[in-house]
Amino acid sequence: MGTRIDMAEAVDQKLRLMALAMLLLAIRSASEACMMLVSEELAFYLDVLQIGLMVSAIGLMLHLAYWKLIKVPKHLRRLFSDPDGYIVEVLRKSCLTSWLSTLVYISFVGPVISKIWVEFPVKFFTESALFVMLGAFSLKFLSMYRGGNDPEDILDQAP
Amino acid sequence: MSGELENRIRVFRAEHRLSQGALANHVGVSRKTISTIEVGRFVPSTVIALKIARFFQAPVEEIFFLKDDA
Numbered sequence: 001m002g003t004r005i006d007m008a009e010a011v012d013q014k015l016r017l018m019a020l021a022m023l024l025l026a027i028r029s030a031s032e033a034c035m036m037l038v039s040e041e042l043a044f045y046l047d048v049l050q051i052g053l054m055v056s057a058i059g060l061m062l063h064l065a066y067w068k069l070i071k072v073p074k075h076l077r078r079l080f081s082d083p084d085g086y087i088v089e090v091l092r093k094s095c096l097t098s099w100l101s102t103l104v105y106i107s108f109v110g111p112v113i114s115k116i117w118v119e120f121p122v123k124f125f126t127e128s129a130l131f132v133m134l135g136a137f138s139l140k141f142l143s144m145y146r147g148g149n150d151p152e153d154i155l156d157q158a159p
Numbered sequence: 160m161s162g163e164l165e166n167r168i169r170v171f172r173a174e175h176r177l178s179q180g181a182l183a184n185h186v187g188v189s190r191k192t193i194s195t196i197e198v199g200r201f202v203p204s205t206v207i208a209l210k211i212a213r214f215f216q217a218p219v220e221e222i223f224f225l226k227d228d229a
Contacts, residue, residue: 008183008190015189079189084204086192145191 007072011079012145014064015087019094019141021060026134028053033127036120090144098137105132166223168197171215186210 028050035043068077079085110125172182179197183190188207195201203211203223212219 006180008180008188011189012191079187082188082192084192084207085188086195086201087189089201 007076008079011072011076014067015080016142016145017060017064019138019145021057021064022134023138023142024053024057024060026131026138028057029127029130029134033124033131036124090141093144094137094141097140098133101136102129102133105129163226164199164202164223165226166196166199168193168211168222171217171222175215182211182214185214 031046031050031053035046038046068080072079079087081087106129110129114120114125168182171177172179177185179193180190183193186193186207187210192201192203192207196203196207208219208223212222215222
């Protein structure tokens with residue numbers, strides 16, 4: 001029974017990895033946007049940072065996919081997208097937050113920035129919009145799915 | 160979440176000496192689903208409420224009830 005209990009807990013932990021991977025991609029987009037604002041030397045370091053972030057994000061995604069396909073029994077895979085589960089509520093709210101943040105950025109913040117710094121390339125705005133979209137999604141997801149706010153469960157230590 | 164739906168899952172778990180993870184596996188949901196239902200942050204679907212009630216072999220209204228009925 002221990003393995004079955006571990007699976008219910010492990011699914012929660014692995015889903016956090018997915019949000020973490022998205023947060024890494026958001027930081028990568030932010031650093032890509034920043035490359036246009038910094039010196040050439042610093043841009044080199046940002047480039048290296050981006051490669052690291054991209055490799056880490058892909059690694060997390062591959063790990064999650066491998067774990068889901070190989071380690072999780074078929075009948076338990078529905079835990080990742082169970083329409084009755086808390087995960088769907090988290091995804092719904094995270095997507096809404098992400099969509100609203102991106103809409104606000106594209107509609108209001110983006111045009112203001114483009115008026116002030118007219119020489120900025122389009123890539124800056126696409127990368128910064130990606131940062132807002134991915135960052136808002138992952139932060140909302142992680143804040144709703146964090147483990148630290150779980151109620152005290154003394155019975156979780158029970159045999 | 161709604162602030163109106165209360166539950167006695169914690170009491171039933173204690174009676175059955177059951178952890179959140181164990182209950183989650185019996186019901187077929189993630190542990191987070193059980194823990195958030197327990198604290199009232201997530202209102203469960205009818206299906207999950209019925210599955211929990213069936214597992215504890217108790218009427219669903221004995222586990223889930225509206226605040227005014229308490």
